[in-house]
Amino acid sequence: MSAPAIETENLSKEYPHGFLNLKKRTSLERLSMQVEEGEIFGFIGPNGAGKSTTIKLLMRLIFPTAGSARILGKPISDIEMHRDVGYLPEQPYFYDYLTAAELLDYFARIHDLSAAQRKERVQTTLKKVGLETAGKIQLRKYSKGMLQRVGMAQAILHDPQLVILDEPMSGLDPVGRREARDIILDLRREGKTVMFSTHILSDAEMLCDRVGVIVGGKLRGVGTPGQLVDVTTQGMEILFELAGPCTAPLLAKATRTGDRYRLQVPETGLYDAIEQLRAAGAKILAVARVRATLEEFFMNLVEADRAQAAAVEVSGK
């Protein structure tokens, strides 16, 4: 059995702060998780939750206070690990005096690619991220979205086995986001492992085989989006129209959108509600199950975390 693409064990990061750096602020607390080979893993959490800290620890841009991590079976302190890993930093910025083609050529040299390989890979990658016509323009003239594409290009330039993307959709317009999603899906088709952080939950739901939810520096759940949100039905929703005036008491609970009404009822009370509405002259258009979304799961965690933080603050006083 092959080793997980990413494996962390009690990975923690504290930053000193305050007068004389005597206080400690915990950015990441005992993170233990695995990302399996060939999967798309979404790392989701609000701003400041510890997503970027985790990724920077994995990339050795910062050093852990405690714990360990392995990437593709190698400890993260092994520089050779970086040969098979591509990384897109959050809000990437590159040498603005270079053109995109020059920047990619520079990074390809760092990866020890031959001249022929460099030429081929630079052209292919620029085309893949939709920058083939802008390759000879200096990066200082690039928009934020274009820089994000360059960032994506340098992450996949050397055909890595594992690609770690920190907020890859950030700063992209809808077309750019669609293209970024396509690149991520292409990587999975090629058998690569992708881990990306995001706070855009629809992206995670759409792309990820599994997601990890991190809030307040702690991992709160790992699983498929379906496992994380409650798979049981939260209730039923009835969509209906009214032909004339209606006095049914249920109507007070319905939400009106144009000529149509939506009414949420418990599963057990569905038939009773339908009968009442029909008796009142309503035309039933649709009945559907209501399921919790990843967003609801996420917001519940965030609110619980805020409540806990507030409680700690009050007890501290």
Next chain:
Amino acid sequence: MKRAGVVALNTFREAVRDRVLYNLLLFALVMMAASIIAGQISIGIEETVIITLGLSAISLIGLLIAIFIGVGLVSKEMDKRTLYALLAKPVRRWEFLLGKFGGLALTLALNVAAMGVGLFLALVYVKPVFERGDLTVLIAVYFIWLKLALVVALALLFSCFTTPLLAILFTTGIYIVGLYVQELRNMPMQVMSPGMTLFTKWLSYLLPNFENFNIMAMAAHSRQVPGALIAQNTLYAAIYCTMVLTGAILVFSRRNLK
């Protein structure tokens, strides 16, 4: 080590594409022109005035480049976060630092050489016939480059653990104190306490002796430079740069990026 070379060439390319560098070169050329004019109004000592002014200009401009660009080598990369994508590739932090140092040292070598050629042309203008002693000017330019390499190493070290402003102040401070190391050694020890005497003595050997690299007077009077002095200064700069860069690597290898 090959990767350090790749980083060095990119650092050199950055400096070449940086317009500030061209402005400084233009300033150097203006200084050369000024030295010719000054030479013409200094009857009988044109050569001395041109060499003194020219070497001072090369040294001053080189110092500005070495300190300001040297401090920015690492701090700018950290502020703009251009470093992140690079260090996530198979490049070690010491390779990055060495590359940065090498790139600026190469840039300075070309700048100093270009300014040296300007000075040489100014000398040709006032003195068509050359003697062997006139070659001392070239050695003086080489010594300036050694001194600048040492300044770059110091700027790099300070920028690894402090803010750019403080790094500029520290580097400039060490440079100024380093010009008076000989005076520090010659201080009248009998008026100081034994502890202070020992401290001053150690400090004078710990600080870089920048005055070693100043042979302006020898160049101005066309005196030949002993080969031993060239070897000694080259070795001194190499050892000191190695020590300072080792310190920079030790600090930077443990540094958390923001």
